[in-house]
Amino acid sequence: MPIASTNGSESLTVLVDGKLHQLHVPYPAGFFTKNVDGRIDDPNTGWKGRGVWTTTGTRAPFHNETGKGERPRVFKVQMRPDPLAR
Helix, strand or coil, rough: CCCECCCCEEEEEEEEEEEEEEECCCCCCCCCCEEEEEEECCCCHHHHHEEEEEEEEECCHCCCCCCCCCCCCECCCCCCCCCCCC
């Protein structure tokens, strides 16, 4: 399925069955997506072996809540079958 990075909205946009859905990333210091890469690391482990990797970064990282010295970060986003799945 197509996934787009949406800089400034702190989310990823996914097109599922002709409808757009937002995957909001609840990261407190701001989330500015730059790249998106879906990957299946282990197909035998179900949802735990699959994920969407994305980077975050901004042109002025010193304006983030963490301040001077802030570096771009990499996040793994996973979709669980239900909120309490372990």
